[in-house]
Amino acid sequence: xxxxxxxxxxxNGVLDPQGKAIEGALGALGFDGVGQxxxxxxxxxxxxxxDKAKAETELKAMCEKLLANTVIENYTISIA
Amino acid sequence: xxxxxxxxxxxNGVLDPQGKAIEGALGALGFDGVGQxxxxxxxxxxxxxxDKAKAETELKAMCEKLLANTVIENYTISIA
Numbered sequence: 001x002x003x004x005x006x007x008x009x010x011x012n013g014v015l016d017p018q019g020k021a022i023e024g025a026l027g028a029l030g031f032d033g034v035g036q037x038x039x040x041x042x043x044x045x046x047x048x049x050x051d052k053a054k055a056e057t058e059l060k061a062m063c064e065k066l067l068a069n070t071v072i073e074n075y076t077i078s079i080a
Numbered sequence: 081x082x083x084x085x086x087x088x089x090x091x092n093g094v095l096d097p098q099g100k101a102i103e104g105a106l107g108a109l110g111f112d113g114v115g116q117x118x119x120x121x122x123x124x125x126x127x128x129x130x131d132k133a134k135a136e137t138e139l140k141a142m143c144e145k146l147l148a149n150t151v152i153e154n155y156t157i158s159i160a
Contacts (some may be wrong), residue, residue: 040122041122043118
């Protein structure tokens, strides 16, 4: 079994109101010096088999088709 | 300026309906051999200053107070 982590983040220039809200909330809680905050998603997946190259190809396809919106999001895949 | 990434994931044993839905959707798209899927959150933060130790202490406090619900979630901090 292969364990993989897919991280999906917003592309630069894409507005992130959720991140902005967190920025404001951290400031309100008294944390100074917090600059930009951006929120993304992380997926931990278990895949059958032991072929890491095949798993990576499959994970890329999953990202393109479902996990990420590639118009506004980037993704990175890391296989444990 | 320090760039940090905070990753928040559900603890083991906590139900993750969103992950289950993704599991089902991946199966429906024809991806076989997908086992458990669990979804988490990632925060990319910029902090003023250059003191990494201080930044880590501050990030821990942010996680405890706002970014993570430590009853059901774990967090990891990585400073670039």
